[in-house]
Amino acid sequence: MGLAGRYDPLSVEEEIARWWSENRILEKVFRRNEGGPVFPFLEGPPTVNGYMHVGHARGRIYKDIVLRFHEMNGLYVWRRGGWDCLGLPTELETEKRLGIRSKKDIERIGMERFVEEANKLVDYYIDHWRKASERLAVWLDYDNAYQTRHESYMEHVWWLIEQAHKRGDLVESYRVVPFCPRCETPLSSHEVAQGYEEVEDPSIYVKFRLQGSSNQYIVIWTTTPWTLVANEAVAVNPYEEYVRVKVGDEYWILASKLVALVLGALDVMNYEVVERFKGSALVGLRYEHPLIEEVPAHRGHEPPAHTVIEAEFVTMEEGTGCVHIAPAHG
Known part of the structure; x- marks a missing residue:
């Protein structure tokens, strides 16, 4: 050649x-x-x-x-x-x-x-x-x-x-x-994956009002706000310490170790820790779904839906120590 x-x-x-x-x-x-x-x-x-x-x-x-x-x-x-x-x-x-x-x-x-x-x-x-x-x-x-x-x-x-x-x-x-x-x-x-791209999405804090109360809330943090419509539970770690914090006329429940992080992120300067307890004390509490008016189907969800449950996978590294659970989104 x-x-x-x-x-x-x-x-x-x-x-x-x-x-x-x-x-x-x-x-x-x-x-x-x-x-x-x-x-x-x-x-x-x-x-x-x-x-x-x-x-x-x-x-x-x-x-x-x-x-x-x-x-x-x-x-x-x-x-x-x-x-x-x-x-x-x-x-x-x-x-x-x-x-x-x-x-x-x-x-x-x-x-x-x-x-x-x-x-x-x-x-x-x-x-x-x-x-x-x-x-x-x-x-x-x-x-x-x-x-x-x-x-x-x-x-x-x-x-x-x-x-x-x-x-x-x-x-x-x-x-x-x-x-x-x-x-x-x-x-x-x-x-x-064909359309995958990295974008910045806002994370949000949401207050879930406890049933039978007008001013007591469990505070959750989520990086996937679109899953809130399918919320069915809030998980807490039964062995970690949680607190009830007075903020204005409201009482917020979150993990003790994350109080400074959360309230600092929300620019809340004036607050008072009024009670401390283990996460196990929260298990079984029921709350109102935050989008009950927008998603009225949640009114028909009976217990254990919209209930605080225990889960050891809840960590104290970020968030509020109260994890929003939406099984429909995995």
């Missing part, structure tokens, strides 16, 4: 790829060590809803290095590619291409057209990913790559679920999951 006087990486790359093709190198590699010990590799499929970026390329190169290593050590490497064609990423990209913004728009144009456009999108990106992977010399069996949109694949998944059911490995239960109101679907952790 001759090289030009001036090194041109693109022409060298093209010439090597052409030489591989003319000499059917991939076919020979795929058959190498056939009959020997097998190293099976079924690719965890990339989602084909966009172009390959450098992070994708790095991951695919790492895979290829492992396969070449085992092949050079005498193993027969069974290497099958795959493409993830379904799911929210593909749907969102299809929506962008069609210029639609909601599920109502999908109903308006019709599911058949939406699915047709989604398949066109997948075809386009599979072609891109295959060419890019071959250019990287990531050697997998792309001719027989599985696609999650194919009925044969989906039927096999259902078959596996059926086998799990027959073995008694499936359990019907409840699980708290992220939900997207715009997409009208639960989200996986990977889908949530």
